[in-house]
Amino acid sequence: MAYRELLTRPVLTWSAVALAARLPVAMAPLALVFLVRERPGGYTLGAVLAAAYVIGEIVAAPVLGIRLNAERARPHLAIGLVVGAVGFAGLGLAADAHPVVLGLLAFLAGAGPAASPGALRALLTSLVPEKAVTQALSIESVQTFVIWALAPALVSGLALGVDPAVPLLLQGGLMAASVAGLWALPPGWRAENQEQGGEPMRRVLLRAWPVYVMGAGSLTLLALAELILPALLEQREIGIGWAGPLLAGFSIGSAVGAFVYGLRSGWPGRLPVQSLVLILGVAAGVALMAVLPSAGTIAVALTLAGILQAPAMLTRNLALRQILPPSALAAGYSVMYAAVGAGYAASGSLAGGLLAVVAPSTAILFGVGLTLLLTAIGAVGERRIESAGQPAAQPTAPARKVRR
Template identity: 70%
Template sequence: MSYRELATRPVLTWCAVTGAARLPVAMAPLALVFLVRERPGGYTLGAVLAGVYVVGEIVAAPVLGLRMRAERARPQLVAGLAVGAAAFAGLGLASGAHPVVLGGLAFLAGAGPVAVSAGLRALLTGMVPERSVTQALSLESMLTFGLWAAAPALTTGLALGAGPAVPLLLAGGLMALGMTGLWLLPEGWTAEDREGGPSARRALLAAWPVYVLGAAALSLLALAELILPALLEQRGIGIGWAGPLLAGFSLGSVAGSFLYGLRSAWPGPLAAQSLLLVLGVTTGVVLVALLPGAPAIGVALAAAGLLQAPAMLARNLALRQVLPPSALAAGYSVMYAAVGAGYAASGTLAGALLEAVAPSTAILCGAGLTLLLVAVAALGERRLVPHGEDGKDGQEVQETRGPVRKVRR
């Protein structure tokens, strides 16, 4: 199936709703920094608020994901966006409030809508035939990386040009808009378990190697984003290059998403694909630490981004392979928490190492942590069995299943 065949009204509506729901998430950390930067100790407080926001996401993702009901997901998705809209609007309207109040609102802004992304992904894959799932997830990946590439410039422009509270007020409005748009999408997705499969909770636990690999992939993104400015200073390169270089990473990821979706199936098991791609991204990040000039670093980052998106896509497809439909939203939410933890752990490690070693060395140490996680995931992957398919390879399963039954609106 080609991308052209995804240009249907339901899928385009899903894109609009997803954009409204996810752009606030991409804007949130930087918007929180701008919100309080003019207060005493503003940058420190902003970093703390952004950290509290991420903690809210990590803590709530598995809890809310496990409570998601496949056949009637809409009420939970609406409730999540409603909490997010209220929390973001509260932050914008109460920018001068006590830091504890702002921290509570930041936590709710992260926690409330955290399962929405997982639910929307499950909705999308339930709206298209099974043979089209790879293209649908590639489309989602392109949309996500595009939003994440645009969010910093949009947030900065609004905060400096219109006011520090405006990005958060916009985020609240977008989530409210996405909440109303959910009524144009199906109420849920099929929850028919395949015959002979394990229970949803047992399958979620058994899929731990996929989560570990997801954490490994995002730990690399943390290294690229958080250590790059210090690395540029070490190399004697203007720090202003950090933005364009990271934009190159995002553009590479958009291209990688598009290229991966050109085929419904790629050679080899999904687990092996994901492992090899993460190793490729690791190589690119290591080259960033070793290469001297900005052009060389830019090429290495773009190549890493080109492989990062397919690694994430293969990981999500592998998760669909080992989980029953009723557990997909929960699995995506647990994955969200795992990759957030991987990002935070790698960023914390690298930040601590910067106190004692050069930025290039900190990146190499972080890459070592990634390789350790990859090794753990590879050992665990050997015991994973595709759910309900008698051990068939996931790519073969993708090609042989028929269309998924749609859930009535």
């Protein structure tokens, strides 16, 4: 299945809606920092607001995802995105409000649309043939990393060149536009086995816990790369201005890796093995970043890590399709979203605490150790599930025929 065969009207429409819904999410943490940075203790307040936003995402994603009706997803998505738009617009309009008010608005902006990433992913895979799912998820990943590469520059330019409230107002407008775009897409997706054979949804989702753990382990590496890199550059006596280009290289590498992974419908090895190898490769790249002496060598290590990072996450999403029934996929993607957010937050907290007592390079190596621990737990869990002979909901028989 060539990428050009995905250039259909429904997929292009989905891409526009996803861009409008996800760009505000990528802009949010930095936009919150810029919003309050000129207040006394502004950077600390900005970090607290960003934390409130992320907590809103982590808490709400699994709760809302479980309640999502696959075949009538549009109203659920619309309400969540409207709540997010109101939260962002409120932050922009009430920039001078009390910190508690800003914190509540930030939590609301994160919680409202928290189920939309998983639901949009499930909707995308329903718009393409089964044999094109890998390519569709690859294109989604490419779009995501491009968005995350562009968002910091967009926020910085608007906040410094116009007004700190403008990025938040733009985020609210984009999210509201995504609500209108939902009516150009199907109202939901067909979900066979809606009742999961009578098994409660929570038990069905718990079945995939090793996938969530390995996904969280993968995102801890991204947190290390983003949060400790400036301190590492200072330790190496490299200009801190290199942080932006180096992280851009990581994002560009990830977009390239996602595209390359989608060039084939199947790669050698089972998905759990692919995930394990890819995550170990990313861990090796981040560990090299901690010990290499120059900006050029760090750039090479980060770019190579980025190339492997996107396929690592893609294999986790494909693994969910094997374990969960169609009716639980959107909820499973939402739980994954919460898990990787929790992994990012945990790694960031660990890194922040370690930087107070050890050198940045040592803090990175500790973080890599945390990733390896989570990866080992997830790999053992997946192995036990396979040994127990648990049946997978995907791929279906027709899908296997296509892959042969």
